[in-house]
Amino acid sequence: MKPKRKKLITTLLVAVAVIAVIAGLYLYAGKEPFIRTTLSGLTLGSLFFMVAAGLSLIFGLMDVLNFAHGALFMLGAYMGWQLYTNPTFIFGMLPTVTAFTCGVLVSPVIKPFLIRWELPEQWQKTLPKIAYVLAIVLLILAFLNFNIMELASTAMVAATTTMVGNPLAEITPQEPLAQFWYRPVLLIISGLLVAFASSKPGVKTEFAPKEDLLKKAVPSILLFALTIIATLFRESAPIAILLMNGNLRFLIAIFVAVAFGFMFGALIEITLIRPLYVRPFFIVLMTLGLSFVIRELVQLLWDPLAYQMVRPPLFAQSGKAASLLEWLQNGNATINISGVTFPTYRLFVILLGFLMFVIVTIIMTKSRLGMIIRAGVQDPQMVEALGINVKRVFTFVFAFGVALATLGGIGAGPFLPIQPLMGDQFQMLGFITVVIGGMGSYVGAFVGAIILGMGRAFGDYFALKLSLSPAVSEASTVIIMVIVLLIKPQGLFGKKE
Amino acid sequence: MKEKIPREDILIVDNIHTFIGQFHILEGVSVRVPKGSITVLLGRNGAGKTTTLKSILGLTPPQEGKVIFEGAEIQGKRAFNVANLGIGYVPEHRAIFRALSVLENLKLAERKKGDFERSADFIFELFPDLKRLSKLPGNHLSGGQQQMLAVARALVPENKLLLIDEPSEGLAPILIQQMMEAIRVLSEKTTILLVEQNFIMASQLAQQFVIIDDGQSVRDGSMTDLVNDTGMIHQYLGASIKTRKELEMEHEAQA
Numbered sequence: 001m002k003p004k005r006k007k008l009i010t011t012l013l014v015a016v017a018v019i020a021v022i023a024g025l026y027l028y029a030g031k032e033p034f035i036r037t038t039l040s041g042l043t044l045g046s047l048f049f050m051v052a053a054g055l056s057l058i059f060g061l062m063d064v065l066n067f068a069h070g071a072l073f074m075l076g077a078y079m080g081w082q083l084y085t086n087p088t089f090i091f092g093m094l095p096t097v098t099a100f101t102c103g104v105l106v107s108p109v110i111k112p113f114l115i116r117w118e119l120p121e122q123w124q125k126t127l128p129k130i131a132y133v134l135a136i137v138l139l140i141l142a143f144l145n146f147n148i149m150e151l152a153s154t155a156m157v158a159a160t161t162t163m164v165g166n167p168l169a170e171i172t173p174q175e176p177l178a179q180f181w182y183r184p185v186l187l188i189i190s191g192l193l194v195a196f197a198s199s200k201p202g203v204k205t206e207f208a209p210k211e212d213l214l215k216k217a218v219p220s221i222l223l224f225a226l227t228i229i230a231t232l233f234r235e236s237a238p239i240a241i242l243l244m245n246g247n248l249r250f251l252i253a254i255f256v257a258v259a260f261g262f263m264f265g266a267l268i269e270i271t272l273i274r275p276l277y278v279r280p281f282f283i284v285l286m287t288l289g290l291s292f293v294i295r296e297l298v299q300l301l302w303d304p305l306a307y308q309m310v311r312p313p314l315f316a317q318s319g320k321a322a323s324l325l326e327w328l329q330n331g332n333a334t335i336n337i338s339g340v341t342f343p344t345y346r347l348f349v350i351l352l353g354f355l356m357f358v359i360v361t362i363i364m365t366k367s368r369l370g371m372i373i374r375a376g377v378q379d380p381q382m383v384e385a386l387g388i389n390v391k392r393v394f395t396f397v398f399a400f401g402v403a404l405a406t407l408g409g410i411g412a413g414p415f416l417p418i419q420p421l422m423g424d425q426f427q428m429l430g431f432i433t434v435v436i437g438g439m440g441s442y443v444g445a446f447v448g449a450i451i452l453g454m455g456r457a458f459g460d461y462f463a464l465k466l467s468l469s470p471a472v473s474e475a476s477t478v479i480i481m482v483i484v485l486l487i488k489p490q491g492l493f494g495k496k497e
Numbered sequence: 498m499k500e501k502i503p504r505e506d507i508l509i510v511d512n513i514h515t516f517i518g519q520f521h522i523l524e525g526v527s528v529r530v531p532k533g534s535i536t537v538l539l540g541r542n543g544a545g546k547t548t549t550l551k552s553i554l555g556l557t558p559p560q561e562g563k564v565i566f567e568g569a570e571i572q573g574k575r576a577f578n579v580a581n582l583g584i585g586y587v588p589e590h591r592a593i594f595r596a597l598s599v600l601e602n603l604k605l606a607e608r609k610k611g612d613f614e615r616s617a618d619f620i621f622e623l624f625p626d627l628k629r630l631s632k633l634p635g636n637h638l639s640g641g642q643q644q645m646l647a648v649a650r651a652l653v654p655e656n657k658l659l660l661i662d663e664p665s666e667g668l669a670p671i672l673i674q675q676m677m678e679a680i681r682v683l684s685e686k687t688t689i690l691l692v693e694q695n696f697i698m699a700s701q702l703a704q705q706f707v708i709i710d711d712g713q714s715v716r717d718g719s720m721t722d723l724v725n726d727t728g729m730i731h732q733y734l735g736a737s738i739k740t741r742k743e744l745e746m747e748h749e750a751q752a
């Protein structure tokens with residue numbers, strides 16, 4: 001009874017304090033500035049949450065501090081922007097990616113046979129090494145003379161010439177098929193070599209049943225088909241996309257950014273993080289290094305410039321909408337909310353943040369996966385002992401966390417300048433959000449993000465009103481963190497441990 | 498004419514060596530578990546009983562030696578693969594999932610869809626308390642209830658072998674009785690490898706014993722022989738044996 005009563009009293013006290021702060025701000029600032037500042041705070045909070053949600057999930061389950069999260073947020077923005085502005089680069093690269101993956105994913109099909117192979121111990125070690133070397137050689141051969149830079153430049157050109165609702169739909173000439181076809185072929189072979197080597201031929205202690213081989217072959221077969229389609233439609237697919245309605249294109253851009261984040265996240269977890277779980281400090285260094293690599297690659301491909309993504313038509317028409325319905329009909333750039341003029345795209349960012357929170361909540365509380373994650377946060381060994389492949393769950397959660405970041409990136413795309421450093425500030429604020437909310441709690445990440453966003457927005461408001469230094473808003477973050485940690489060292493929703 | 502039925506061992510642990518970090522924890526443990534009975538691992542605190550169970554399951558894989566389950570070698574396999582062969586695990590210290598409700602704890606243990614529906618009646622008959630508490634989160638359960646849940650969790654899928662680690666640890670005497678009864682009922686369906694410090698409970702339940710001392714299996718045999726061999730009991734189990742009286746006193750002291 002006693003702890004229950006204590007909890008009730010704390011909840012009441014917190015509620016009273018929160019209401020008091022809100023009422024105080026409302027009375028002090030007045031209705032319109034209050035609403036405007038609150039909406040700005042929610043916009044920022046939404047963006048913080050998009051980064052913090054993945055950070056928090058990944059840290060909660062795997063104890064991995066992902067310092068590349070901000071860079072991945074940025075990469076999501078770039079991918080979405082590419083697709084939206086001129087997807088020539090994405091479709092030009094697609095066949096090579098699917099071809100290689102198609103080869104690699106043959107591994108589960110051939111592994112059951114390879115490990116039963118009678119092979120002298122010496123060959124068990126050298127054969128995979130030879131295969132890896134050959135795979136790299138083929139990889140290099142496949143990309144030799146491939147003009148990636150030119151593919152990348154198409155969106156840069158488009159970005160400087162595109163008008164709203166008037167996309168650039170000209171054919172960007174690409175390598176003719178007669179010249180291109182050998183690249184995917186080499187990449188499939190290279191992928192097959194990787195599949196061969198990673199299957200550990202001849203190693204009897206490996207475990208792989210010969211069951212469901214057909215089912216395991218499905219991803220590879222699908223990717224093979226996709227490779228052929230992607231190869232044939234390298235030039236026409238971008239045009240088809242550019243001729244679409246801008247809103248639809250933006251929806252596809254979101255989808256592409258999320259799918260890219262998920263796959264790239266899975267790749268990072270499997271190849272870079274998995275070998276390092278026993279050395280957590282190395283993971284920090286590795287993700288930090290990865291963030292630099294991503295940033296440099298982006299700068300190499302698209303120059304160290306800032307791009308402004310054109311807003312989709314739904315948020316682009318001039319004039320102020322009086323209601324939500326009018327906005328959805330006309331696609332106004334601003335909307336009237338209780339007398340405050342507010343950009344509709346920011347409203348969209350807020351909605352996106354809340355939507356992400358709802359999705360994460362449903363997954364965490366209603367699905368078996370969420371159950372596994374909540375159990376795994378406490379005791380991954382016991383989850384494994386129940387017969388659940390925890391390694392695969394780790395991969396999934398990392399991929400999911402990265403997908404949330406890339407979703408945040410494309411969500412921010414039409415609203416923030418797209419440039420290589422755009423994720424850095426969110427990386428820092430994401431970490432602080434997670435610390436305030438409590439490590440590993442997605443609810444905490446949500447509440448923490450809103451508090452930080454409000455702190456920023458009202459900090460800016462007071463700085464302007466009382467002519468204080470604009471640093472007040474930035475200082476608010478640290479002040480909030482200090483206060484929270486003094487009262488609750490484990491964070492608002494953190495578990496004592 | 499009578500034919501001798503050959504003893505069939507569902508699990509054979511053959512001279513395993515396990516390292517945790519650089520520590521050589523198990524230095525030659527061999528255990529045979531005959532099908533359809535209860536075998537108990539005895540030994541002092543820190544002797545290596547828990548590590549033996551974890552090595553069987555693959556949570557701390559043995560570097561040397563063999564683990565043979567139903568005739569097939571399983572050492573070196575990942576733990577989830579081992580569990581899916583039909584081995585249930587009840588860890589020590591009631592390691593249930595505190596953030597999950599009782600129902601979720603049980604549902605999580607499903608290996609196939611519908612496992613829980615199939616076994617729910619049996620589980621709730623064995624532990625009626627759990628049915629009443631099914632909506633509560635794990636961290637709201639008492640110690641005894643958590644232990645029941647930990648055992649119940651291993652009963653959700655169909656298992657051929659249960660590894661149960663100190664189910665009576667820290668339980669009140671009346672709950673120990675209930676737990677003993679439950680394990681006896683279980684042993685009618687499943688083979689059990691038990692770790693138990695409570696010698697009275699162990700001797701009443703198990704048919705075979707294996708003594709582990711300092712990371713090695715030093716003695717094994719039938720339980721009836723051990724009960725009559727006070728010399729052996731005192732040599733290897735000595736301080737770790739608690740009589741019922743001691744347990745009751747301990748509980749009074751706690752209360």
Ligand SMILES: Nc1ncnc2c1ncn2[C@@H]1O[C@H](COP(=O)(O)OP(=O)(O)O)[C@@H](O)[C@H]1O
Nearest residue numbers: 517520522540541542543544545546547548549
């Ligand atoms: N994670 C670990 N790191 C280092 N030593 C360990 C670890 N786990 C167990 N040990 C050591 O291994 C020995 C056997 O432990 P355990 O199998 O838990 O014993 P028992 O279950 O018989 O009480 C003990 O000496 C213990 O200190």
Ligand SMILES: [Mg+2]
Nearest residue numbers: 546547548589
């Ligand atoms: Mg133990």
